[in-house]
Amino acid sequence: MKKEQLINFIKENIPNISVTQTGLDTIAGHFEEIEFSKNEFLLKQGKVSGYYYLARGFVRAFTFDSNGNEITTFFYPAGRVAFEASSFSCTSLPQNIYRPSPIARFMQPLSKN
Known part of the structure; x- marks a missing residue:
């Protein structure tokens, strides 16, 4: 899985919550394929x-x-x-x-x- 796929999912599904790119990378880093x-x-x-x-x-x-x-x-x-x-x-x-x-x-x- 490409981490970008997960990061895009997060951005699309929580648009009212501001998360930095570093934060998104950290969240995606907790998922393993x-x-x-x-x-x-x-x-x-x-x-x-x-x-x-x-x-x-x-x-x-x-x-x-x-x-x-x-x-x-x-x-x-x-x-x-x-x-x-x-x-x-x-x-x-x-x-x-x-x-x-x-x-x-x-x-x-x-x-x-």
Whole structure:
């Protein structure tokens, strides 16, 4: 992934927030390129979601109903950030420490590139 792709995404999606080029470079520097194969999992039930900028391909988010049937909850196309929002509703621990919550959904790529 070219960092410029991610930087342009940030600029287009938060136009009312002023971020210097150095700040944008710092943010982009926290992302690393990872390639996933089709049907490999980015996220499995019980894990905490990360943030994934999709440079190419599609990702499907899904869960299971009470009968064990897969239920697709969302499709993420290229040029978007994919993450499971429920992972970021924090769980309170003693001493007011918060941690991200494990999720009950899955995410997997639908295409290799």
